[in-house]
Amino acid sequence: MLKSLLYIFGFLIVGEFVSWLFQLPVAGNILGMLLLFIALKLQLLNLEDVKPASDKLIKYLVVFFIPYGVGLMVHFNLIAEFWLPITVAVIFSSILTLYVTAKILEKSGK
Amino acid sequence: MMQQFFQLPVFGVFITLIAYFLAVKLRKKWNYVLLNPVLIAIAGIIGFLLIFRIDFETYNVGGKYVSFFLGPSVVALGVFFYEKYEEVKQNLKIFILAVLAGGITGVLSVIGFLLLLKAPEVITRSLAAKSVTTPIAIEITRLLNGIPEITAGIVIAVGIFGNAFGPFILKKSGIKSKIAIGTALGTAAHGIGTARAFEEGKLQGVYSGMAMCLNGIITALITPYLIELIF
Known part of the structure; x- marks a missing residue:
């Protein structure tokens, strides 16, 4: 779980960094999502390594936008x-x- | 006096969690589409804040801790997308074309209707991304200088509309293909539409989930340029 959470936040911070560095008109978390998808597709990363945290986040996604x-x-x-x-x-x-x-x-x- | 207490972050966090918890219980008791748990939770919290005269800003001291998790959740959608993609894989060209066409139609038509009906620019900027999943729509609106809170409310309403009427509208239009129904629900009505697609069948659900992610990406990439062209 900790490892998968680290991957999620890792891709998030890389996405934010790329968006900030190049002043892109795309949010960092969306870039992070794209990069994570590409990493999985190129098999640079195992699905099992990210799945525990991502499943939990997706499960409670709706709660996070209540505010x-x-x-x-x-x-x-x-x-x-x-x-x-x-x-x-x-x-x-x-x-x-x-x-x-x-x-x-x-x-x-x- | 009480205001100081409500400004503790735990207040916003606690009321958000308990409102959602109760809303889910309510939904389990009466399974009716308008009893969408998020909608009920939001309405319940707004009611509570109004009754006790608590400002949104006061609530959001804690609420921010909850909505912070939207960022990592969007990244997690990449994993969700990959899993669905692995399930189908074959012949995705038409699928991508359909989502691309649907996504662009969604953005352009809502902008067009709002311009025609003379809605203020800030509303148009807030609703351009109304078809995509809430966390992505919020990010797009922020970039477009719209009001993210309006986006969140309307996006949920769009999802409920698609969930309740989507399959009916599609069947009336002569659509029979399961893949077409699933993809359309995910493209037009994001996660809430996808929940309905899964009720229609597994195949519909998988395509809907994929369409939701893909349209999120497409809309995020094209909307800033479309808005810039118009305003």
């Missing part, structure tokens, strides 16, 4: 004022996204 959801209360007025455009845009955009993605795969006969 951000609570922060919505600060912006309640903004949401209340523009709830209609937000609702319309989000629903139609989601339907379009579902449709475009599914249609391409359906047409390819997969």
